[in-house]
Amino acid sequence: MKFDTVIIGGGLSGLLCGIRLQKAGKKCAIVSAGQSAIHFSSGSFDLLGRLPDGTAVENPLEALSGLNPDHPYSLLGKEKVCRYAEQAPLFLESCGVHVSGEASRNSWRITPTGERKPAWLTLSDFTPLESKEQRIGEKALIVNILGYLDFNTKFLADSFERQGTKCRIVSLKLEEMERLRKNPSEMRSTNIARVMDRDGVWEKAAEQIRQMLEDEDTVVLPAVFGLKDGSVPQSLGKYIGVKTVFVATMPPSVPGIRTQMNLRAEFEKAGGRFFLGDTVTDAKFTADGNVESIGTVNFGDIRLYADNFVLASGSFFSKGLIATPERIYEPVFNIDLDYAQGRDNWFDGNFWNRQNYISFGASAKDGIHASINGETIPNLYVIGSILSGSNTLYEGSGGGIAVITAMAAADAILDGTEHAEYAK
Ligand SMILES: Cc1cc2nc3c(=O)[nH]c(=O)nc-3n(C[C@H](O)[C@H](O)[C@H](O)COP(=O)(O)OP(=O)(O)OC[C@H]3O[C@@H](n4cnc5c(N)ncnc54)[C@H](O)[C@@H]3O)c2cc1C
Incomplete structure (x- = not known):
């Protein structure tokens, strides 16, 4: 089977990337193993609530310069992050997801235990x-x-x-x-x-x-x-x-599941193919170092070919990353990852402390291209929570990274086409 783009993972990042590509006329398929983080979502997408040094963030766009150079936002560059963050509400709206909030000023959401956490875009339920x-x-x-x-x-x-x-x-x-x-x-x-x-x-x-x-x-x-x-x-x-x-209640999240269903429906309405309950197992490469095809459990011998591939398979939670006692690896392409050596450096024994493993993930020098053995794979993009460099739980940046890298990868695939319809 041949597509323009095949996306591995149908969570927030994979679906948004797929919708943007499909609506721009690309023939896309998403293969997704199961539930995504959005099923457990608070109902808000976080852009940036706290800097790595603990400073609370009021204006996420201004605070971008306080992030480490290997943070997904830093790798994409401030200009792109600001532009996509400003376009995102309209883009989400066009995908049937109604949100309120601004990138230049965090609002606050109420957690299931009554705490208040910084939020960027909040679903219209809240x-x-x-x-x-x-x-x-x-x-x-x-x-x-x-x-x-x-x-x-x-x-x-x-x-x-x-x-x-x-x-x-x-x-x-x-x-x-x-x-x-x-x-x-x-x-x-x-x-x-x-x-x-x-x-x-x-x-x-x-x-x-x-x-x-x-x-x-x-x-x-x-x-x-x-x-x-x-x-x-x-x-x-x-x-x-x-x-x-x-x-928001304890999981599962009703507004989150509705959002996931709406995004999938939007993708399919635009003509995309969504293969739910299938797992991508392996990839084959061309002689010039591009991805040629992927295999899945359900398709067996039938391989999925495409011009471009997007890895949106999430972090450990969604099995986009696998940890053994000795190493951490990405199971489909075996792409380069950034993570600390030595298992003792992966986690803090105190559950409540900042956990290093949350910032482990795919290395992407320009923020969206994967590499293998240090060589960039030109037609393999990597987006969302599988990316390294951000402690999303500590910073409150998970939703923003998923949305912004999805938009950036889709536009890179579309040869940098600007999407004027989402611009303010
Ligand atoms: C429990 C939880 C709650 C969160 N809540 C929030 C929140 O309220 N607000 C916020 O801003 N951020 C939140 N985050 C951060 C979250 O990571 C991002 O917001 C975002 O939803 C991540 O989207 P994603 O598409 O990158 O990955 P995911 O949502 O993890 O989706 C990855 C998808 O890929 C699929 N997959 C994995 N491997 C394969 C394979 N080999 N073949 C096929 N499919 C595969 C998985 O089944 C999954 O469906 C939360 C994270 C978690 C873990």
Whole structure:
């Protein structure tokens, strides 16, 4: 089978790169083994929340110069990062993902435990806060669904009350949820969202909440609404009639899964082929050092040929990188990686400390080209969380790296074509 571009990995970076290429007229295939990090997403894409020396970042674009030279943003260059960061909201919007936020000023998102973390672009389910200290309201009604354990109302109430919001916690009891409640392990966000998606159920929930309201000016709800339809959270808020704040739950993430489904649908609508549940196993190279084809488990002897290949297979979490006691390797192409020698240097025994292994990954001298034994592979691009040089968890930069490197690689494949339609 022959394509213009084959992408390995259908997470945030692979899908965005595929959509951009496919919409520009390239024939693309994405092969993706399974779930991606976006299934576990907070609902916000982070651009840069903290510098490696611990300095908190208010303006990510200004702070770029404080990053190490081997950081994916530094390798791509400030000019490109700023340009793509500014185009990203419109680009995401054009992919059916509705976000708010600015690259030149971090907003704040509320975590499932009530902490506040810096955020760049936030899905329309959520209302980002202007500052870390901003109160969500004077008085909040925190509403859980009876029997749902992945939404910690007590943590949230404690956190909101520390900031001066008076909180009251209540539970919704819906007969439609009773079948799920018989087995506590079924009370997961996605199952709840499926029930809420049934005709009239979220409206019934909204009506119950209205009746439970006393003098509260804010309602806080778990983000378990609108698995199929992203407009449900806003409609629910309107129905309730007071400010309604959705808070991310423990995984899986309903807004994240919806985003993944929307991006896949957008890619396929544009004509792309998405092979889910298949794993790319190996690659063959041409005599001049380009990738010629890849093999997959499901295609067996049938190989996928393309002019360009994009490796978007994620980090350890998604098996884009594999660690053995002795070494770390990338299993498809065996591309060059940057990582510390000696397993003891990979991690800190204190789980809460900054972990080195998170910054290990693919070496890419220009930020997007892979190499093998120091030789750049001209038609092999590498994007997203498989890249080395950033401690995304510590810095809060994972979403930004995925989005920006995806856009950069797609444009490089399109021979540097500028995408005026996304420019402001
Ligand atoms: C649990 C978790 C939560 C996160 N939450 C956030 C957040 O809220 N905000 C934020 O900004 N960042 C977050 N991040 C950072 C995250 O890494 C990026 O935001 C981004 O989603 C990464 O996208 P990606 O496409 O690079 O990789 P991934 O999302 O990891 O996707 C890689 C895909 O490649 C597939 N794959 C791997 N190997 C193969 C193979 N051989 N063949 C075929 N397919 C393969 C995997 O199955 C997977 O679907 C989170 C990371 C993790 C691990």
